[in-house]
Amino acid sequence: MPSLRELQRSFATAIMDADAAALGDLGIVDNGLDPAARIAIYRNNVFGNYRKTLAATFPVIKRLVGKPFFSLAVDAFVRAHPSMRCDVNRYGGELSLFLADYPTARVLDYLPDVARLEWAVDQANIAADAAPLDVAALGAVPAEMFAELRFVLHPSAQLLQSRYPIFRIWRVNQPDYVGSDVVDLGEGGDALLVFRSDDGVLVERLSAGERVMLAAIAAKRAFGSVAERASEAEPGFDLSDALRRYVQSRAIVAFRTPIVTRTENHP
Amino acid sequence: MSTNPATSLPPYAGIGLRAPHIARVRAERPALAWLEVHSENYFVDGGPAPAALAAIRRDYPISLHGVGMSLGSADALFAGHLTKLKELVHRIEPAAVSEHLCWGHIDGRHLNDLLPLPFTDEALGVVCERIEIVQSALARPILLENVSAYLRFTDDAMAEWEFVAAVAKRTGCKLLFDVNNVYVNAVNHDFDPLAYVTAIPGEAVAEIHLAGFDARGACLIDTHGARVAPAVWSLYQATIERFGPKPTLIEWDTDVPALEVLLDEAAQAQAILDTCHAVAA
Numbered sequence: 001m002p003s004l005r006e007l008q009r010s011f012a013t014a015i016m017d018a019d020a021a022a023l024g025d026l027g028i029v030d031n032g033l034d035p036a037a038r039i040a041i042y043r044n045n046v047f048g049n050y051r052k053t054l055a056a057t058f059p060v061i062k063r064l065v066g067k068p069f070f071s072l073a074v075d076a077f078v079r080a081h082p083s084m085r086c087d088v089n090r091y092g093g094e095l096s097l098f099l100a101d102y103p104t105a106r107v108l109d110y111l112p113d114v115a116r117l118e119w120a121v122d123q124a125n126i127a128a129d130a131a132p133l134d135v136a137a138l139g140a141v142p143a144e145m146f147a148e149l150r151f152v153l154h155p156s157a158q159l160l161q162s163r164y165p166i167f168r169i170w171r172v173n174q175p176d177y178v179g180s181d182v183v184d185l186g187e188g189g190d191a192l193l194v195f196r197s198d199d200g201v202l203v204e205r206l207s208a209g210e211r212v213m214l215a216a217i218a219a220k221r222a223f224g225s226v227a228e229r230a231s232e233a234e235p236g237f238d239l240s241d242a243l244r245r246y247v248q249s250r251a252i253v254a255f256r257t258p259i260v261t262r263t264e265n266h267p
Numbered sequence: 268m269s270t271n272p273a274t275s276l277p278p279y280a281g282i283g284l285r286a287p288h289i290a291r292v293r294a295e296r297p298a299l300a301w302l303e304v305h306s307e308n309y310f311v312d313g314g315p316a317p318a319a320l321a322a323i324r325r326d327y328p329i330s331l332h333g334v335g336m337s338l339g340s341a342d343a344l345f346a347g348h349l350t351k352l353k354e355l356v357h358r359i360e361p362a363a364v365s366e367h368l369c370w371g372h373i374d375g376r377h378l379n380d381l382l383p384l385p386f387t388d389e390a391l392g393v394v395c396e397r398i399e400i401v402q403s404a405l406a407r408p409i410l411l412e413n414v415s416a417y418l419r420f421t422d423d424a425m426a427e428w429e430f431v432a433a434v435a436k437r438t439g440c441k442l443l444f445d446v447n448n449v450y451v452n453a454v455n456h457d458f459d460p461l462a463y464v465t466a467i468p469g470e471a472v473a474e475i476h477l478a479g480f481d482a483r484g485a486c487l488i489d490t491h492g493a494r495v496a497p498a499v500w501s502l503y504q505a506t507i508e509r510f511g512p513k514p515t516l517i518e519w520d521t522d523v524p525a526l527e528v529l530l531d532e533a534a535q536a537q538a539i540l541d542t543c544h545a546v547a548a
Contacts, residue, residue: 001387001422002343002422003389004339004341004385004387004389004390004393005341005342005373007339007385007420007422008370008373008382009373009374011373011382012373012374012376012378015378026420027421027422028418028419028420028421029418029419029420029421031419031456031457032285032485033485037485038417038418038486039357039418040420041417041418041484041486041488042380042382042417045380045488046378046379046380049380052543053379057513067514082376083376083377083378083379084370084375084376084377085335085348085377086307086336086337086345086372086377086379087307087310087335087348087350087351088307088335088377088379089307089308089310091379096351113468124314125315125316126311126312126313126314126316127312127313127314128312128313129312129314129318130313155312155313155496156314157315177542195316196405200315213530262420
């Protein structure tokens with residue numbers, strides 16, 4: 001009689017690899033339906049669950065490749081990147097990596113970046129909440145201290161870059177999209193901000209200045225350095241307007257003043 | 268064990284609350300005695316899901332129903348999973364916390380399904396140990412749900428109902444008695460479902476589940492994707508006659524229908540509970 005561990009190991013192998021030896025080790029009662037058919041019910045349930053879960057997280061990928069191909073790709077993904085968590089809702093983060101190497105998907109070479117975008121949207125929806133930035137407190141900061149401030153992005157905020165126009169690919173494949181669904185892959189790449197506002201998850205295209213500004217803030221740079229980098233990336237970039245917009249949309253939710261100790265002030 | 272009771276769910280009908288109905292339930296607050304949600308759907312740091320649950324909790328008793336704890340795995344429990352459940356229980360103060368009598372992971376790999384256990388002394392020991400860990404972490408008894416199964420192991424040393432009753436006796440856990448799963452297993456494994464009901468200690472039963480199955484193929488499959496079958500309603504009636512009125516939940520997870528369909532199923536369960544309340548009075 002196999003131990004519980006041996007039995008569960010054989011069960012998992014029989015489901016994942018359709019392994020005949022593992023199936024034999026299980027000792028399954030026949031009772032009118034042969035053991036292989038009984039294990040097949042579980043195999044269908046397990047893979048069916050993953051297909052359903054990943055289709056909910058990656059609806060655009062599914063739409064782009066079609067249901068039959070999506071199912072095959074998910075099955076291969078599940079075997080290559082097994083779930084390591086009790087909570088299936090958090091499964092699928094490695095799908096973009098997997099698609100980059102999945103032979104048939106390589107024809108659509110923007111797929112991995114679209115998968116990254118869909119995963120970012122999924123993650124933004126469950127990231128921690130944050131109170132809006134205290135505008136009055138920001139107004140009270142003396143002008144000479146502004147260059148030292150470090151702004152803080154919303155916990156859901158993520159920055160993405162792609163060589164492909166993934167924003168438009170993603171947008172025209174949304175259920176509520178109306179209009180032409182033609183995407184010119186030659187139109188160039190995208191820099192995107194994904195974050196959760198009061199109205200749900202937003203995906204916004206960024207100019208060069210906005211991208212550098214938000215990346216510098218994410219890297220915890222002081223605002224003086226943020227300003228320098230942004231205007232270098234985009235001459236004429238209106239930083240204070242961008243700051244006002246991101247505070248208003250709640251992509252930026254806080255600021256920290258520099259820690260000034262007494263000894264530093266009065267050596 | 269703590270003084271916190273296993274359940275304060277009222278002995279009336281409730282429904283499993285799924286994403287498509289959350290907005291309407293929040294807005295319209297239908298007359299339901301209680302609601303059940305999947306614990307794991309709220310294992311998140313923030314966003315709309317936990318905010319909605321907190322709002323709904325102000326209007327309804329909530330039962331937290333877990334699908335991922337994997338109480339029967341030879342692997343140890345995932346500590347992080349238990350911590351998240353504990354935090355959720357602290358936030359929501361649920362009327363009941365339940366998990367399934369099954370396993371889902373081995374050697375660190377998860378299959379994210381409710382897989383069948385062999386009914387052996389070793390499995391009994393493992394399940395009881397894990398339940399005691401969970402109950403002590405949560406400082407309350409949990410409810411254990413019997414699952415549908417499409418196979419049985421030749422090494423089984425006891426019947427499913429003997430295993431279930433033994434777990435309840437050893438750990439003091441309560442039972443979430445899924446009448447549909449009993450019926451599905453009775454058909455799939457050829458036993459009398461009433462023998463199962465009779466073998467269960469009624470005082471341990473703290474909640475009942477009802478759902479629909481799929482009858483295509485050689486086995487009945489527990490899909491939670493249809494109305495409760497007539498044979499399951501009959502078995503439910505017999506179950507309530509034996510156990511007395513118990514909090515009863517309509518579960519529907521696949522192709523979730525309009526809220527009205529769930530409310531109608533709940534009303535049918537409530538009608539059966541009412542005849543039982545009337546007899547008791």
